[in-house]
Amino acid sequence: MYSDSRIRRSWVEVDLNKLIQNYNIYKSHLPENCEIMAVVKADAYGHGDVPVCKALHEHGVHNYAVSNIDEALALREIMQDANILILGYTPVECARTLYENNIMQALLSEEYAEALSAAGYRLKCQFAIDTGMNRIGLLSDDPVYCEDVIRKYANIFDLCGIFTHLCVADSSNPDDHSYTLRQIDHFRSVYEKIADLDLPFVHCLNTAGGMFYYDDCPTELSKIVRLGISMYGLSPAAEITLPEGITPALTWKTSISMIKNVEKDCFIGYGRTYKTERAIKVATVPTGYADGYSRQLSNRGYVLINGRRAPIVGKVCMDQMMIDVTGIPDISRGDEVILIGSSGNETLTADHLASIAGTIGYEIICGISKRVPRLYI
Numbered sequence: 001m002y003s004d005s006r007i008r009r010s011w012v013e014v015d016l017n018k019l020i021q022n023y024n025i026y027k028s029h030l031p032e033n034c035e036i037m038a039v040v041k042a043d044a045y046g047h048g049d050v051p052v053c054k055a056l057h058e059h060g061v062h063n064y065a066v067s068n069i070d071e072a073l074a075l076r077e078i079m080q081d082a083n084i085l086i087l088g089y090t091p092v093e094c095a096r097t098l099y100e101n102n103i104m105q106a107l108l109s110e111e112y113a114e115a116l117s118a119a120g121y122r123l124k125c126q127f128a129i130d131t132g133m134n135r136i137g138l139l140s141d142d143p144v145y146c147e148d149v150i151r152k153y154a155n156i157f158d159l160c161g162i163f164t165h166l167c168v169a170d171s172s173n174p175d176d177h178s179y180t181l182r183q184i185d186h187f188r189s190v191y192e193k194i195a196d197l198d199l200p201f202v203h204c205l206n207t208a209g210g211m212f213y214y215d216d217c218p219t220e221l222s223k224i225v226r227l228g229i230s231m232y233g234l235s236p237a238a239e240i241t242l243p244e245g246i247t248p249a250l251t252w253k254t255s256i257s258m259i260k261n262v263e264k265d266c267f268i269g270y271g272r273t274y275k276t277e278r279a280i281k282v283a284t285v286p287t288g289y290a291d292g293y294s295r296q297l298s299n300r301g302y303v304l305i306n307g308r309r310a311p312i313v314g315k316v317c318m319d320q321m322m323i324d325v326t327g328i329p330d331i332s333r334g335d336e337v338i339l340i341g342s343s344g345n346e347t348l349t350a351d352h353l354a355s356i357a358g359t360i361g362y363e364i365i366c367g368i369s370k371r372v373p374r375l376y377i
């Protein structure tokens with residue numbers, strides 16, 4: 001199928017058309033004038049930031065958010081005109097690089113703003129406001145303090161905006177609902193103090209926020225939605241049903257490297273954690289936790305082969321794992337195995353694997369390691 005046959009150990013296929021379609025569907029549920037900032041941190045959630053951003057940029061997307069300066073620089077090379085915001089920490093020694101590459105930096109605290117300003121560059125910046133997550137930002141409990149700091153640095157930097165992050169917008173729990181409304185209200189109280197600055201970037205909604213809190217949000221605070229997970233076709237939380245038509249853009253595949261019959265009462269894998277209760281047929285596949293396949297899925301996860309589910313038996317190894325393929329007819333070495341994706345009528349999503357592994361889909365897709373090549377279709 002692919003010219004370079006070496007990739008057929010373990011590989012990811014990204015459907016960029018699906019990603020654009022997800023973007024369009026998500027956007028179609030928002031008012032016409034609402035803009036989207038594409039969150040492409042962590043190598044576009046493991047999808048590969050350069051190809052993803054090329055596709056988005058061609059589609060007219062102008063605003064991007066990343067987590068660090070390396071990601072920002074890679075994107076600046078391919079998109080000279082885009083707005084690129086670094087959401088997280090950049091060492092102050094990089095101030096000049098930020099300036100020369102026209103990259104917007106989040107200001108995480110007053111102390112950080114002070115240190116960054118000492119470099120003497122009129123950087124493009126946005127202040128993070130902490131409305132209840134206790135991660136980064138100026139504490140919104142004291143809007144007067146926020147105002148003082150924002151006004152001070154509005155003169156020192158080229159201040160472009162303020163933003164906050166909602167930490168339970170994906171929850172349907174009533175208590176979480178009030179917490180989110182309170183976060184939005186705190187953000188509003190800070191915004192109102194500095195509304196006269198006319199900052200172009202004022203934003204607080206992530207994927208879940210845009211889905212459930214758009215109408216609770218004053219329009220000045222919701223002109224931009226920071227869209228991450230659902231652009232890739234996954235849900236912000238297990239209990240959330242995505243809008244019709246949003247589907248995962250990523251498929252993860254591997255090949256069968258060996259098939260054998262294992263007798264009853266034999267052990268499979270490290271730690272002898274699996275004992276055969278009857279004679280079974282076992283396939284080995286060359287993907288393991290060094291590829292980012294969670295060891296939490298040992299003896300719990302499954303893969304898809306020829307439209308059927310096949311359970312993982314034994315511990316996931318560093319570079320390999322074993323699966324029970326008893327009863328799956330017509331298989332041989334070299335056959336394709338779906339780790340994440342669809343086969344026949346069966347679909348196995350990153351969200352589903354996450355629920356088995358006790359984590360979130362975000363971690364599953366970001367965890368697929370660099371040694372797994374990404375192909376674009």
Ligand SMILES: *Cc1c(COP(=O)(O)O)cnc(C)c1O
Pocket residue numbers: 039041087164165205206207208226227228229230236
């Ligand atoms: C990661 C992140 C997002 C995107 O979150 P999703 O749930 O993937 O939409 C938005 N804003 C900030 C500050 C983030 O760190």
